[in-house]
Amino acid sequence: DRLPTILTKVIDTIHRNKNKFFEEYGEEGIQAEKQAISLLSKLRNELQTDKPVLALTDGLVDTEPWNQYLHRQQRLQGDQEPVSWFKSPWLYVECYMYRRIHEALLLNPPISDFDVFNEGKTQSFFESSQAVMALCTYLEGIKKNVEELSESQLFELFSKLVQVSLWGNKCDLSISAGQENSQKASPLDSLNSLQTFILVDDTKRVWSTLISAQKLGQSGKTTADRVDIVLDNAGFELVTDLVLADFLVSSGLARQIHFHGKTIPWFVSDVTAKDFQWTIRQTMASNHKWGSKCGVQWQGYLKDGLWRYHDHPFWTQPHEFCDMAPDAPDLYATLQGADLVLFKGDLNYRKLTGDRDWEHTVSFDTALRGFGPAPLCSLRTLKANVQVGLQPGQGEKLTSQDPSWMTNGKYAVIQFHNPKSE
Numbered sequence: 398d399r400l401p402t403i404l405t406k407v408i409d410t411i412h413r414n415k416n417k418f419f420e421e422y423g424e425e426g427i428q429a430e431k432q433a434i435s436l437l438s439k440l441r442n443e444l445q446t447d448k449p450v451l452a453l454t455d456g457l458v459d460t461e462p463w464n465q466y467l468h469r470q471q472r473l474q475g476d477q478e479p480v481s482w483f484k485s486p487w488l489y490v491e492c493y494m495y496r497r498i499h500e501a502l503l504l505n506p507p508i509s510d511f512d513v514f515n516e517g518k519t520q521s522f523f524e525s526s527q528a529v530m531a532l533c534t535y536l537e538g539i540k541k542n543v544e545e546l547s548e549s550q551l552f553e554l555f556s557k558l559v560q561v562s563l564w565g566n567k568c569d570l571s572i573s574a575g576q577e578n579s580q581k582a583s584p585l586d587s588l589n590s591l592q593t594f595i596l597v598d599d600t601k602r603v604w605s606t607l608i609s610a611q612k613l614g615q616s617g618k619t620t621a622d623r624v625d626i627v628l629d630n631a632g633f634e635l636v637t638d639l640v641l642a643d644f645l646v647s648s649g650l651a652r653q654i655h656f657h658g659k660t661i662p663w664f665v666s667d668v669t670a671k672d673f674q675w676t677i678r679q680t681m682a683s684n685h686k687w688g689s690k691c692g693v694q695w696q697g698y699l700k701d702g703l704w705r706y707h708d709h710p711f712w713t714q715p716h717e718f719c720d721m722a723p724d725a726p727d728l729y730a731t732l733q734g735a736d737l738v739l740f741k742g743d744l745n746y747r748k749l750t751g752d753r754d755w756e757h758t759v760s761f762d763t764a765l766r767g768f769g770p771a772p773l774c775s776l777r778t779l780k781a782n783v784q785v786g787l788q789p790g791q792g793e794k795l796t797s798q799d800p801s802w803m804t805n806g807k808y809a810v811i812q813f814h815n816p817k818s819e
């Protein structure tokens with residue numbers, strides 16, 4: 398239901414920007430706009446009428462892996478019928494739609510790098526600005542006396558900011574098919590009342606991992622070397638991740654944070670390099686004292702190499718993460734350098750667990766099927782029907798109380814896996 402609506406909005410966005418393309422590129426811009434819309438209308442028709450999934454033709458670095466994946470699907474389903482939209486795994490065709498949107502633009506220079514989701518992402522940031530400033534104010538308050546805090550006080554703050562980042566994942570524009578979905582109130586006030594909606598809470602295990610990774614650093618202080626954050630959505634969610642990352646670095650819990658974003662516009666609201674830089678610049682430019690102080694600090698962390706931003710085409714392919722070691726060994730090796738990897742959001746959870754119809758009581762470790770480059774934790778609000786690691790009877794109870802618990806975004810998990818303790 399959602400995908401055709403999203404495609405229609407994409408077409409409308411391109412059309413609304415016709416004048417901008419004309420001003421920038423003249424008649425060539427108008428031709429590109431028409432061509433891109435025609436490709437996207439064709440795509441919508443293919444999707445709605447269960448046509449075969451087609452090979453990509455745009456010659457990007459990931460075109461070949463995508464086309465190989467199509468062959469893989471074809472082999473899996475047998476060679477009688479072509480792989481088509483309704484008869485293929487949801488995870489695969491949903492990812493494929495976003496890659497085809499990118500292809501439609503890429504094949505049409507000069508508008509190839511137009512981000513069709515940019516308007517929604519920036520709007521969602523501006524609509525959350527009060528909540529953003531409340532978070533920045535809170536963070537600056539913590540940082541004033543962070544040196545004097547005991548380990549248990551640090552744990553309390555860590556747990557709180559993990560939850561803020563967790564609930565930040567409610568604000569995604571894909572689940573709402575692009576409808577406005579921002580954070581209006583300060584999330585800090587509602588953490589207590591949201592606690593009962595966290596179905597699995599492994600925060601203490603995450604904390605123990607961070608603490609046991611503390612080594613004596615060059616500064617003469619003990620710290621873990623590196624925490625990686627596999628980002629999800631721009632807008633409010635990204636700010637919650639930056640706030641958590643700032644806390645980790647400024648409290649000395651981690652020396653470095655590596656962020657992982659997307660190379661192309663993805664699932665409506667996911668973070669690209671441009672969104673990442675824009676969000677930090679925008680926060681810096683805010684006329685709120687603590688907001689701009691945070692923005693300046695974040696820019697400084699990037700300049701000093703304490704924060705790094707990476708992207709890799711694997712994040713915008715349809716593969717489950719247990720395929721990462723063979724299919725993207727360089728990315729797997731990068732993640733192996735982290736003391737802890739945080740995976741944000743629902744799509745990452747689907748890829749961690751392979752989006753299978755697991756029994757809810759199957760363990761997270763089992764569902765990962767060997768994926769474990771480093772200790773890892775999923776921070777995810779539930780929006781798709783896969784959930785593992787629950788207690789016996791927990792899933793049944795939820796189904797009877799709230800039948801759409803797996804998809805309505807009201808529930809969440811903080812789920813941890815340590816490959817070293819297996």
Ligand SMILES: O=P(O)(O)OC[C@@]1(O)O[C@H](CO)[C@@H](O)[C@@H]1O
Nearest residue numbers: 569571572742743744745780781
């Ligand atoms: O990964 P996110 O941003 O938490 O969620 C992405 C999402 O909204 O998009 C799909 C629905 O179209 C689902 O995978 C999931 O519910």
Ligand SMILES: [Mn+2]
Nearest residue numbers: 629630664667
């Ligand atoms: Mn997302």
